Structure formats: structure tokens, C-alpha cells
Amino acid sequence: MLPNSLPSPPAEWRSFNIGQWLRDLGLDWFALNLSVNAYALFILLGIVAAVLIVNHRLTSRGAEPWIVVDIALYAVPFGILGGRLFHVITHPADYFFEGADLWRVLYVWEGGLAIFGALLGGAVGAWIGTRVTGVRFWAFADALAPGLLIAQATGRFGNYFNQELFGAPTDLPWGLEIDPGNPAIPVGLPADTLFHPTFAYESLWNILGALVIIAATRKLNLQWGKAFALYLIWYGAGRFTLEFLRLDVAEVIFGLRANQWAALAGIVLGLLIIVVQSRSHPGLEPSVYRPGKEWEPDDEVESEDRYRLGEDSEPRSEAASTTTTSGQPAPTDK
Numbered sequence: 664m665l666p667n668s669l670p671s672p673p674a675e676w677r678s679f680n681i682g683q684w685l686r687d688l689g690l691d692w693f694a695l696n697l698s699v700n701a702y703a704l705f706i707l708l709g710i711v712a713a714v715l716i717v718n719h720r721l722t723s724r725g726a727e728p729w730i731v732v733d734i735a736l737y738a739v740p741f742g743i744l745g746g747r748l749f750h751v752i753t754h755p756a757d758y759f760f761e762g763a764d765l766w767r768v769l770y771v772w773e774g775g776l777a778i779f780g781a782l783l784g785g786a787v788g789a790w791i792g793t794r795v796t797g798v799r800f801w802a803f804a805d806a807l808a809p810g811l812l813i814a815q816a817t818g819r820f821g822n823y824f825n826q827e828l829f830g831a832p833t834d835l836p837w838g839l840e841i842d843p844g845n846p847a848i849p850v851g852l853p854a855d856t857l858f859h860p861t862f863a864y865e866s867l868w869n870i871l872g873a874l875v876i877i878a879a880t881r882k883l884n885l886q887w888g889k890a891f892a893l894y895l896i897w898y899g900a901g902r903f904t905l906e907f908l909r910l911d912v913a914e915v916i917f918g919l920r921a922n923q924w925a926a927l928a929g930i931v932l933g934l935l936i937i938v939v940q941s942r943s944h945p946g947l948e949p950s951v952y953r954p955g956k957e958w959e960p961d962d963e964v965e966s967e968d969r970y971r972l973g974e975d976s977e978p979r980s981e982a983a984s985t986t987t988t989s990g991q992p993a994p995t996d997k
Contacts, residue, residue, distance in 0.1 A: 701820075753777060
């Protein structure tokens with residue numbers, strides 16, 4: 664039997680004090696006074712989930728275990744910065760008005776990270792990270808595609824706890840309860856009005872998309888950025904549709920919300936990536952690393968250098984450059 668409505672978490676669940684929680688457990692000596700926001704916690708959980716998925720997908724193709732962490736050190740900060748800037752730019756009325764506290768532009772923990780801005784900023788950070796580590800950018804992007812959808816699905820629960828970004832009124836049995844007085848509720852609606860739980864719709868769509876990308880990658884050998892292109896098309900289509908339901912104030916351009924234009928741009932970009940990469944790279948990637956940067960496990964090389972030397976590097980001794988510790992000829996770059 665379906666419930667008559669979906670309750671929202673109470674306001675006091677939006678953050679919790681770690682020190683007080685430990686003291687409630689009897690650890691009276693614990694003096695730390697640190698509050699953690701549910702929104703930030705779900706964003707963090709999403710990042711961890713994405714890192715685990717990307718690590719598995721990269722190492723299965725021969726990458727060094729946990730090299731994704733080195734790339735994430737660049738991609739995550741740039742992604743958060745880009746996501747925040749895009750949100751502020753597309754919601755100026757929330758931050759720029761007479762008497763406004765301009766410091767709130769920096770209050771990420773209150774909510775407000777736009778995925779399209781996070782994609783742009785994260786792409787810049789990922790490009791830097793892949794240049795530093797020697798991983799091919801498109802190989803990393805393909806490994807990230809399903810993990811990114813899982814991260815977004817997890818992060819949407821932060822919106823649920825903040826009671827934000829919900830949809831239009833509905834009488835469906837899974838309608839979302841929102842506390843009366845929420846500034847996003849249109850004026851004049853009854854206090855018991857239920858709303859579309861757009862956070863749940865998007866989370867389910869993203870989880871399904873992650874499964875589709877994983878299956879398509881195995882079936883079609885999606886490489887050279889094609890798995891990431893599928894992500895752009897899948898997420899763009901879902902987000903474009905869901906924006907028709909959302910009530911939050913956003914800039915409207917030629918009849919469409921700003922995020923809908925961004926979603927359409929993502930779909931077009933995804934299609935272009937598939938067309939261009941299919942023509943430029945009809946075969947499979949030779950490695951997840953750029954030429955001269957391949958990684959080998961410790962037990963397969965004699966030197967302490969874990970990467971094959973590139974053309975500009977000084978040559979190793981003849982024995983070290985032609986054989987491994989097992990006595991077998993060392994593989995060559997192709």
C-alpha cells in the first residue's frame with residue numbers, strides 16, 4: 664500500500680553537533696563543538712561513492728590503484744567552485760538585494776551547488792589532474808560517468824533534508840510534505856499542500872542512468888569519452904524534463920529556465936563528442952595513460968620509477984629497459 668504522503672525531515676535534522684552527540688553517548692569529556700550540515704554530509708558521501716567507482720573502473724583497465732585520489736584533489740575543489748558560481752549567477756535575487764549579506768555567497772553548506780557549473784569547473788580540475796598524473800582525460804571522464812550519476816543521486820538527499828528544490832503541487836500518494844512558511848511555497852496555497860519530490864525523481868533517474876552506462880560500456884566498449892557523452896545526454900534529458908516541475912526561482916531565457924538551456928547544451932555536447940570521437944578514434948584506447956606515462960606494478964619493474972620513461976627521459980640500463988624481474992621482455996609503448 665502506498666503512503667498518503669512523503670514526510671520531510673524535521674528542521675533540527677538539517678545539522679547535528681558531533682560533540683553534543685558524543686556527550687549524549689556518555690563521553691562527557693569530549694569538548695569538541697562542531698556542527699555538521701546534512702547537505703554537506705550527503706555531498707561528501709556522493710564524492711566518496713564516485714571516487715570508489717572511478718577507482719574500480721580505472722584499475723580494471725590497468726591504472727595505478729587510487730590514482731583517482733590524485734586527480735580528485737584538483738577536480739573536486741574546482742567542481743565545488745564552479746557549481747557555486749553557476750548557482751549564484753542563475754539565482755541572483757537570492758544573494759543580491761538591498762541589505763543582503765554578501766558573505767552568504769560563500770555559504771555552500773546552506774545549499775546551492777549547480778551541477779552544470781560543477782561539471783564545467785570539475786572538467787578544468789580533472790584536466791589539470793590528468794595532466795599531472797599522466798592519465799588520459801577521456802579515459803578518466805569515461806570512468807567517472809556512472810560515478811558522477813551516483814554522486815548526484817546521493818547529493819540530492821541534501822536538498823531533501825533542506826526542504827528545497829521541490830516540485831509543483833500534487834495529489835499523488837508520494838507527494839512531499841513541506842513545512843508551512845517555506846519561502847519557496849507559492850503564496851496562497853493551503854498549509855497541507857503536497858509537492859512533487861523532484862529530489863527523488865532525479866535520484867532514481869540518475870541511478871538508472873549509472874546502470875545504463877555501465878551496461879553500455881560493457882556491451883559497446885564505450886571509450887574515448889563516449890561513456891561520458893552518454894552521461895551528458897542521459898542527465899541532460901532528465902534534468903530538462905524535471906525543470907518543468909520545479910518551483911525554485913531561476914532566470915528564464917526565451918521561455919526556458921537557465922538550467923534547461925544548460926541541459927540542452929549538455930545533450931548537444933554529448934552528441935558532438937560521440938560523432939567527433941567516433942571519427943577521430945574508431946578503435947579502442949591503447950591504455951588509460953598517455954604514451955610514456957604507463958604504470959607498472961612494483962613487482963614488474965626493477966627500478967624505483969613506477970612509470971615507463973618517456974622519450975625525453977634518460978634511458979635506463981639495457982638490462983632494465985628490456986627485461987622485467989620475471990625475465991620476460993618488457994612491454995613496449997604502442
